[in-house]
Amino acid sequence: DEKLVRGDAAIIFPGYYHSIWSADEKTIALNFLISRDFFFSLDQRFSLSLRDKSFVIFSGNSLDDDVEEMLQQDRINDSLSMRFKEVLFERMILKIKRSGSLRSAMTGGERREVFRIMSYLEEHSKDATLTSFARDFGITEQYASRLIHEKTGLSFSQIVRKLRMEEACRLLRKDRLSCKQIAWMVGYSSPEHFSRTFKSYY
DSSP states (O other): OOOOOTTOEEEEOTTOOOOOOOSSTTOOOOOOOOOHHHHHHHHHHTTOOOTTEEEEEEESOOOHHHHHHHHHHHHHOSTTHHHHHHHHHHHHHHHHHHHOEEEEEEEHHHHHHHHHHHHHHHHHTTTOOHHHHHHHHTSOHHHHHHHHHHHHSSOHHHHHHHHHHHHHHHHHHHSOOOHHHHHHHHTOSOHHHHHHHHHHHO
């Protein structure tokens, strides 16, 4: 459960499950999504040594101007914008590499454990309970709860709710289904409870 402050930059391995919450209404976190190929290209060219990590956090960066330029290119959105953004992103990574100090990292072994937990919960999000998770992993509920929070930074119920809400969004965009149908499909027996949760979450 890492807390970032102004000037921090987290570089997260492709496919690593994560969530970002803002500490308050005045805090803004920007999430840049890049392709797996571009990620590995950056890792190799700039010697970031990220392949055996789930994430790394660098502190002490000053990237305000770079971020503003990136957002400006996003607003222009012409035939050269994407190339400009790639170059700007590379410059940001170089700045982080040169002036940022490595504060935190998660190793590959931990990544595998997170992947195992998340794979199970994604497959069983409709009907998963802490009891069934603990039983299937052959551990106690107390240890299961601690393990999930330790490895993901989230509670069991937070993860399940997130997975259900994301699936509900996918179904809303894809199919002409009623609220009642979607509620049942993502694991809620009460459409009213589903509706309240969905509105609260989004």
